[in-house]
Amino acid sequence: MNRLIAVAALAGAAVLSGCATAPGQVDDPLEASNRLMFKINEPLVTYVAKPVADAYTAVFPSFVRTAVTNYVNNIDDLFSIVNDALQWKWEKWGNDMARVMINSAFGFAGLIDIASDAGIPRGNEDFGQTFGYWGIPQGPYLFIPLWGPTTVRDGTGSILRYVWSPTNEIPNVPVRNVVYGFVTVNEAPGAVEAMSLIDKAALDPYVFVRSAYLQRRRNLVYDGKPPPEKDEE
Amino acid sequence: MKPFRSLAAALLALAAASAFAQEAPDALVKRVSQDTIGIIKSDPKVQAGDQQRIREVVETKLLPYFDFERITALAMGRNWRQASPEQQKQLVEQFRQLLVRTYSGALAQYRDQTIEYKPLRAEAGATDVTVRTEVVRPGQTPVQIDYGMAKEDSGWKVYDVIVGGVSLVTNYRDEFNAQIKSGGVDGLLKTLQAKNQGTPAK
Numbered sequence: 001m002n003r004l005i006a007v008a009a010l011a012g013a014a015v016l017s018g019c020a021t022a023p024g025q026v027d028d029p030l031e032a033s034n035r036l037m038f039k040i041n042e043p044l045v046t047y048v049a050k051p052v053a054d055a056y057t058a059v060f061p062s063f064v065r066t067a068v069t070n071y072v073n074n075i076d077d078l079f080s081i082v083n084d085a086l087q088w089k090w091e092k093w094g095n096d097m098a099r100v101m102i103n104s105a106f107g108f109a110g111l112i113d114i115a116s117d118a119g120i121p122r123g124n125e126d127f128g129q130t131f132g133y134w135g136i137p138q139g140p141y142l143f144i145p146l147w148g149p150t151t152v153r154d155g156t157g158s159i160l161r162y163v164w165s166p167t168n169e170i171p172n173v174p175v176r177n178v179v180y181g182f183v184t185v186n187e188a189p190g191a192v193e194a195m196s197l198i199d200k201a202a203l204d205p206y207v208f209v210r211s212a213y214l215q216r217r218r219n220l221v222y223d224g225k226p227p228p229e230k231d232e233e
Numbered sequence: 234m235k236p237f238r239s240l241a242a243a244l245l246a247l248a249a250a251s252a253f254a255q256e257a258p259d260a261l262v263k264r265v266s267q268d269t270i271g272i273i274k275s276d277p278k279v280q281a282g283d284q285q286r287i288r289e290v291v292e293t294k295l296l297p298y299f300d301f302e303r304i305t306a307l308a309m310g311r312n313w314r315q316a317s318p319e320q321q322k323q324l325v326e327q328f329r330q331l332l333v334r335t336y337s338g339a340l341a342q343y344r345d346q347t348i349e350y351k352p353l354r355a356e357a358g359a360t361d362v363t364v365r366t367e368v369v370r371p372g373q374t375p376v377q378i379d380y381g382m383a384k385e386d387s388g389w390k391v392y393d394v395i396v397g398g399v400s401l402v403t404n405y406r407d408e409f410n411a412q413i414k415s416g417g418v419d420g421l422l423k424t425l426q427a428k429n430q431g432t433p434a435k
Contacts, residue, residue: 224398
């Protein structure tokens with residue numbers, strides 16, 4: 001079922017990326033509906049994510065929350081291995097390979113991040129970055145309530161990551177669902193914190209988030225050394 | 234003897250000040266951030282989250298090294314020249330207030346991070362450099378923080394802060410553009426003022 005939704009979403013994304021986009025300016029042809037989604041997101045953060053985050057941090061001690069984060073990071077690292085290879089980044093590939101093997105074997109399926117303690121840096125490569133590396137443009141910007149900013153390209157990457165996540169392969173269904181639950185709820189505190197920071201700093205939170213997201217992703221595609229952009233001064 | 238001694242002290246202070254003016258940009262970033270972190274870690278008022286004290290630290294320790302006029306002009310982009318001198322003055326002041334408030338809040342969140350300073354890669358006579366640092370938090374991916382700095386008569390000044398590839402100037406330029414497009418420079422000023430007074434814009 002999960003996969004069916006993902007495939008449908010992917011097909012939708014493919015259709016969207018086919019849309020013509022305005023040259024030059026920020027690629028946001030769906031701004032009107034994105035802004036609506038952004039508006040819908042605000043009460044969802046206040047009345048859903050915030051209480052969930054508060055309850056989660058109140059009920060579970062920080063070591064449990066750290067373990068959940070480590071579990072998610074370990075799966076991200078697993079996908080980093082794939083994407084390091086797809087981008088011919090062999091040093092990162094070696095690091096991520098070592099990280100996943102060490103953390104999965106000795107860190108209880110990634111619940112403990114031994115590799116970081118050992119000083120092995122995370123490669124932090126995902127499918128969206130691989131697409132970018134190979135010259136695929138971001139495509140239209142998208143804002144998804146309770147998910148956040150993305151683009152057609154990065155969103156497609158995220159879908160692949162979730163469709164292929166090893167969590168889906170956990171044979172015991174109740175256990176799998178508990179893991180899904182933890183992994184989802186674990187995102188709430190960070191999202192709430194980010195929104196409160198944005199509220200402080202932004203004149204137009206929608207534009208603020210869009211600008212920051214697109215800059216951040218561009219920076220990641222170029223591994224922290226993006227070429228200067230054409231300025232309009 | 235006493236007047237002589239105070240004269241000597243004054244001269245020493247002057248020498249120190251001019252030494253700072255000559256200070257290399259990366260050395261300046263390091264000194265200023267270590268100073269500030271020292272205060273944040275040791276000052277009980279800051280530790281207790283006293284907003285006024287935190288703002289005081291920001292005003293006295295950090296702000297002298299920021300060129301807000303340049304930051305504002307860059308964030309305005311080509312709209313800068315369309316603003317009247319009076320508007321420009323107000324924009325700089327309002328934007329400064331917004332940034333101080335935002336960054337004071339961020340500073341109060343400072344925990345047990347350490348900062349790594351990357352070697353400066355710039356040519357000998359460069360007047361515009363990027364100072365690269367990395368903030369390392371235990372158990373988390375390091376955050377890259379870069380400072381765009383320009384050499385001015387009074388020494389090196391920060392004109393942009395780039396966090397994880399997100400440039401402060403670029404971010405606000407996009408926001409300013411959107412504001413100016415819908416309400417002109419005056420509209421932007423009104424939004425900034427409303428924001429600083431804590432009332433919701435619009």
